[in-house]
Amino acid sequence: MNLEKVVFGFFIILAMTLNFGFVIGELDNVAHHHVYELFAVVVVNLIATVLKFGERTQIGAIHLATSFVADLQLIAAAAVWAVAVHITDTGLTPPVMASIVSLAAGALMANVLSVIILIIETVLFHR
Amino acid sequence: MHSVLFLVLRRMRLPLILLISSYAVSILGMSLVPGVDGNGNPTPGMSLFHAFYFVSYTATTIGFGEIPTVFSEAQRAWALVTIYMTVLVWLYSIGTILALLQDPAFRRVIKSSTFERAVRRLRQPFYIICGCGETGGLLMQALDNRNQQAVVLDIDPERIGELDLGQYHFDIPALTADVRLPENIVAAGLNHPSCAGVIALTNDDQANLAVAVAAKLLRPELPVLCRADRLETAGNMASFGTEEIVNAFEAFGEHLAMALHSPGQHLLYDWLTDIPGQPLSEPLRPPRGKWIICGYGRFGKAVVRNLRREGIELVIIEADPATTDCDDCIIGSGTEAHTLIEAGIKNAVGIVAGTDNDVNNLSIVMTARELEPELFMVLRQNRHANAPLFQRFGAAVTMQSADIVGHEFLSLLTTPLLSRFFVRCKERPDDWANELLSRIAAVIGDTVPEVWDVELSRENAVAIRQAMDLDMELTLHDLIRDPRDRDAYLPCIPLMLGNSEALLPDLETPLFPGDRILFCGDKDARGRQVLALRNLKVLNYLHSGTDSPGGWFWQWLARRPQSSPGSRLH
Numbered sequence: 001m002n003l004e005k006v007v008f009g010f011f012i013i014l015a016m017t018l019n020f021g022f023v024i025g026e027l028d029n030v031a032h033h034h035v036y037e038l039f040a041v042v043v044v045n046l047i048a049t050v051l052k053f054g055e056r057t058q059i060g061a062i063h064l065a066t067s068f069v070a071d072l073q074l075i076a077a078a079a080v081w082a083v084a085v086h087i088t089d090t091g092l093t094p095p096v097m098a099s100i101v102s103l104a105a106g107a108l109m110a111n112v113l114s115v116i117i118l119i120i121e122t123v124l125f126h127r
Numbered sequence: 128m129h130s131v132l133f134l135v136l137r138r139m140r141l142p143l144i145l146l147i148s149s150y151a152v153s154i155l156g157m158s159l160v161p162g163v164d165g166n167g168n169p170t171p172g173m174s175l176f177h178a179f180y181f182v183s184y185t186a187t188t189i190g191f192g193e194i195p196t197v198f199s200e201a202q203r204a205w206a207l208v209t210i211y212m213t214v215l216v217w218l219y220s221i222g223t224i225l226a227l228l229q230d231p232a233f234r235r236v237i238k239s240s241t242f243e244r245a246v247r248r249l250r251q252p253f254y255i256i257c258g259c260g261e262t263g264g265l266l267m268q269a270l271d272n273r274n275q276q277a278v279v280l281d282i283d284p285e286r287i288g289e290l291d292l293g294q295y296h297f298d299i300p301a302l303t304a305d306v307r308l309p310e311n312i313v314a315a316g317l318n319h320p321s322c323a324g325v326i327a328l329t330n331d332d333q334a335n336l337a338v339a340v341a342a343k344l345l346r347p348e349l350p351v352l353c354r355a356d357r358l359e360t361a362g363n364m365a366s367f368g369t370e371e372i373v374n375a376f377e378a379f380g381e382h383l384a385m386a387l388h389s390p391g392q393h394l395l396y397d398w399l400t401d402i403p404g405q406p407l408s409e410p411l412r413p414p415r416g417k418w419i420i421c422g423y424g425r426f427g428k429a430v431v432r433n434l435r436r437e438g439i440e441l442v443i444i445e446a447d448p449a450t451t452d453c454d455d456c457i458i459g460s461g462t463e464a465h466t467l468i469e470a471g472i473k474n475a476v477g478i479v480a481g482t483d484n485d486v487n488n489l490s491i492v493m494t495a496r497e498l499e500p501e502l503f504m505v506l507r508q509n510r511h512a513n514a515p516l517f518q519r520f521g522a523a524v525t526m527q528s529a530d531i532v533g534h535e536f537l538s539l540l541t542t543p544l545l546s547r548f549f550v551r552c553k554e555r556p557d558d559w560a561n562e563l564l565s566r567i568a569a570v571i572g573d574t575v576p577e578v579w580d581v582e583l584s585r586e587n588a589v590a591i592r593q594a595m596d597l598d599m600e601l602t603l604h605d606l607i608r609d610p611r612d613r614d615a616y617l618p619c620i621p622l623m624l625g626n627s628e629a630l631l632p633d634l635e636t637p638l639f640p641g642d643r644i645l646f647c648g649d650k651d652a653r654g655r656q657v658l659a660l661r662n663l664k665v666l667n668y669l670h671s672g673t674d675s676p677g678g679w680f681w682q683w684l685a686r687r688p689q690s691s692p693g694s695r696l697h
Contacts, residue, residue, distance in 0.1 A: 036155075039175055043151040050144050054137030082176040 011048040012118055015070070016111040018044055023105045028094035033101055035081065041104070042074045045111070059121050066114040073107035132236055135227050142220035149216040150186065153209040154178045163199040172202070181206075186213035238302065239314065245300040246316040251276050253322060254540065255315045257306040257338050258329030259286050261511050261529030262354065262536075264293070266326070269402050269537045271295045273577075278315045280304050282329075307334050309341040317345055324540070328354040328532060336360055339369045352539060354532050356425065373535040375528035376426045380433035382531075383505065383524070386411045387437050391560030392552055398567065399545060399647060400534045401575040407568070411524060413503050416476030419444065421461035421491050423453040426481040426507055426526075442470045462490040467498060477503035481526075485513045492522060544580045544645040548623045551630055563631070567647065570618050576647040580625065581606070581660065583642045588660040592640060599670055601638045608669045610658045617655055619648025 018041045025032025049067040052060065077100045084096040157178035162170045173181065184191040185206070198206065227233060253276035256263050263279065270277050279301040281287050287303045304311035306329060316322050327338035335353045342351045350370040355361035361372045386393040394410045401408065418434060420427050423445040434441055443456035444466055459466030461480070472478070478495050480488040485508060492504050506522035508514070517525050538545045552560060567576060583591045594601055609615040624632045625643025632644075646653070659666045668674055 035175055036158075039151075039155065043147060046147045047144055050140050050147065053140050053143075054133045054135075056133050085174065086176050 008051050009118060011044060011051055012111075012114055015041065015044045015048045016108070016115050019070070019074075019104060019108045019111050023101055023108050025101075027101050028098040030092045030094070030097050033097060038074070038078060038081065038100075038104065041107070042071075042078055045070050045074055045107070048114075059117060063114060063117055066110045066117065070107040070110040070114070073103050073110065077101075077103035077107070132233070135230065135233050138227055139224055142223040145216050146220040149213045150182055153182045153186070153205075153213050156205045157181055157202070157209065160201045160205045161199060162196065162202050164196055169199070170196075182209060182213060185210055186217045188214055188217070235303075239304075242300050242302040243314050245298070246278055246314070246319065249276060249278070249300075249316065249319065249321055251321060253278050253316065253319075255280070255312065255317065255322065255325045257281075257312070257325070257327045257334070259290065259301070260328075260330060261527075262328045262532045265402075265529060265533035266328070266536055266540075267295070267299065268293070269533070270540065271297055271299070272403060273541050275541065280306050280311060280315050282306070305334075307337040309337075309345070312338060312341050313345070317342060317349075322346070322349060324350040324352065326352045326536060326540075328536070330356075332356050332360040336363060339364050340367065343367050343369065352536055354536075356528075358425075371536075371539050373532050374429075375531045376429040378531050378535055379426070379526050380429035383413065383430060384433040384437050387413050387415065387434070387439070389557035389560065391557040391564060395552065395560045395564055396549060398564070398575060399548075399578050400538045403575050403577040403650060405575045407573055407575060413505075413523070414476040415439065417442065417471065417474060418477040418479065419461075419467070419470050419472060419475050419495075420479045420481065421445075421488075422480070422482035422507075423448075423451045423456060424481070424483055426483075427451075427479070430479055430481060430505075442475070444470055460487060460491075462487055462494060464494055464498060467491075467495055472498050472502070475499070475502065477505065479505040479507075481505070481507045483507075483509055485509050485516075489513075489516060489520060492520065538578075542578050542580050542645065544623060544625055544643060545578055547628060548630070548645055551623065551628055555630070566620060570620055571647070571649055572618075577650050577653055578622075578645070578647045579653055580643055580645045581656070582625075583638060583640055583644075590659065590661055590663040590666045591638065593663045594666050594670070595638075595640055599667070601666075601670060602634065603632060603636045603638065603644070604634045605666065605670045606638070606644070606656060606659060607634070608659075610655050610665050610669060613669050613672055617648065617652040619646050619652040619656070621646055 018037065022033060022037040022041055045067065049064070049071055052064045052067050055061070055063060080096065080100050080103065081092075084090045084092060090096060154175060155178075158173050158175050160172050162172050164170050186209075254270065256267060256277050256279045259267060259279045259281045260283075263281070267277050267279065274296070276297050277299055279287070279290065279299055281301070281303065282305050284303040287301045290299060290301045300315075302311070302315065304314070306312060306327070312325070317325065325338060325342040327335040329335055329338075332355060335355060339351050339353050342349060347368070352371045352373070353364050353369050355364060355372050355374050356376070358374070358377075361374050364372050382393060382396070385396070390410050390412050394408070397408050417440045419442050420431055420434075421444045423431070423443050427443070427445070428451075431441060431443065443453055444459055444461040445451055445453045445456045446458065446460045448454070448456055448458060457466060457470050459469075460482070461467060461470075467478075472495060478492065480491040480495075482488055482491075488507055488509075492506055495502055495504065504522040505524045505526065506517060506520065507526045508517045509528075511527075511529065538549075581588065585592050591601065603621055607617050607619055607621065609617050621632055621634075621644055623630050623645040624636065625645065626641075629636075646656070659669050664674070
């Protein structure tokens with residue numbers, strides 16, 4: 001067992017689970033999506049991205065790419081949130097919430113892919 | 128791409144993760160800690176957006192302090208934690224990342240990838256120059272003057288750094304690299320379609336050999352030009368098809384012999400291979416009689432071989448006859464007066480100071496000048512750093528390897544016809560060369576002429592081909608008329624026809640497609656000649672003296688029967 005691999009796997013899976021937790025619920029219902037959950041997803045995703053730096057393999061490159069996609073989508077979601085609440089007077093209306101959650105759902109796809117790649121990599125390694 | 132880049136990325140992991148974590152903790156805490164409003168009533172605390180804003184300006188030590196309401200005591204306590212945690216982590220992380228960017232290995236990777244990109248983008252033919260010491264520098268300057276692109280490799284970072292100080296028209300891609308490694312030559316564009324040739328002129332014979340082998344194996348059709356200081360290396364290079372091998376010592380010996388038997392030919396060679404625009408050199412007139420050769424190493428042997436062929440009487444002085452295989456020589460270094468007197472300096476006409484030690488060489492000629500001031504002195508200079516001493520002494524000939532190799536390569540590269548011209552010249556008497564010299568001086572003036580060859584191909588001389596398609600009978604005459612006034616001539620001389628190798632061709636020689644002609648002349652002359660080669664109207668004016676009509680209207684006007692054929696229309 002390798003501690004580095006444990007930490008690596010932990011963050012990638014945590015990114016996916018947190019992301020799932022944020023997305024699940026009614027798309028435009030403000031009560032179903034908490035801001036701290038989005039915060040946690042962003043932070044864990046950023047850490048997962050940094051952990052993927054410096055992998056030389058082809059699989060490592062795909063890993064990094066999926067992470068970048070997830071980061072991009074999540075930061076966009078957070079930005080929409082901040083703009084709606086603080087910069088314009090829109091507030092968290094159902095349409096705003098819907099666009100935040102759909103952006104985060106996109107990130108979830110990327111995170112799921114990332115986990116699938118992780119599993120494939122592990123299977124290949126053991127063969 | 129390169130392992131170093133991945134290493135750097137890997138080493139950035141820890142600082143970046145620390146940075147993200149400390150931000151996350153601070154922002155989270157700041158948003159959870161309750162605050163107060165203007166009236167002292169408790170509020171739920173900052174939103175995440177405000178907390179991120181606060182942490183961002185705190186961590187980076189910018190310290191805005193612009194959040195509207197006063198902090199509660201709890202918020203102040205957490206702000207303290209935030210400050211000490213994030214500021215330290217920020218400084219550490221940014222410091223580490225900046226240090227990584229300054230990492231020599233990382234910078235090297237960046238440099239070599241910029242170099243490779245620059246080489247990949249080259250669109251015009253270029254030469255790969257391995258080694259940019261004195262010879263390389265000279266060659267680069269001259270290639271640059273003649274509008275030839277070069278790519279440079281050298282093992283010494285200082286020399287590569289000096290390139291930035293040089294004044295070149297071209298942007299010359301340069302890289303600090305060991306040319307003995309084939310991957311470096313490939314990076315310099317060996318497999319690039321525009322690569323025109325490889326030139327190896329490091330001062331290490333083995334490195335030059337390695338370059339030649341690599342180039343000949345990877346791109347057998349490319350010309351390879353090599354410097355070789357040892358005869359064995361030269362033989363080795365020739366054995367696998369290296370096109371041109373220049374041995375500075377041998378070349379110098381041959382030139383000295385040439386100066387002895389035909390000074391005019393020697394001066395002609397000097398003028399046509401020197402850097403254009405410099406003042407013309409004076410003729411060299413080594414006397415016939417007894418010569419003393421000091422030092423029988425690689426240089427001494429080459430000089431002795433060539434002077435003996437001229438039938439010159441020689442006395443050799445050598446300090447170590449056993450290792451240099453010198454069977455008939457006076458033992459000594461030549462720096463002492465008694466050795467020189469023993470060698471018969473009193474009735475000698477010339478002396479060659481050719482040891483591999485600059486101080487000894489200077490000492491030899493200074494002693495010799497004391498004894499016999501009128502001697503013809505040939506002085507070998509090994510190190511460029513000693514140049515001021517050698518200039519001050521002012522021997523009749525100062526031999527410098529870098530200079531000789533540079534000139535040889537230059538004539539081989541820029542004008543392939545020139546070396547064949549010299550071969551033909553040697554068949555002519557010396558008076559012929561003297562006549563040509565005075566003609567060059569009269570036509571071009573007192574600076575080194577430019578030498579170029581013109582190929583009447585579709586790409587280089589489109590007007591010539593068009594004119595031939597129109598059945599114009601062009602002669603060499605048309606190429607040397609001045610486009611500004613056809614009754615005047617350009618300051619240039621046609622030296623040789625490429626196909627027949629006829630020297631100084633007659634001006635009435637008809638031109639044919641594919642002909643190559645070697646010219647020497649003024650720099651402006653070359654530029655103006657190009658006008659005639661590329662523009663049919665100019666060529667037509669030079670040929671017939673009439674300006675042909677340009678637009679379709681004027682052409683139609685000219686075709687009408689009443690317009691006289693010789694009328695000048697613009």
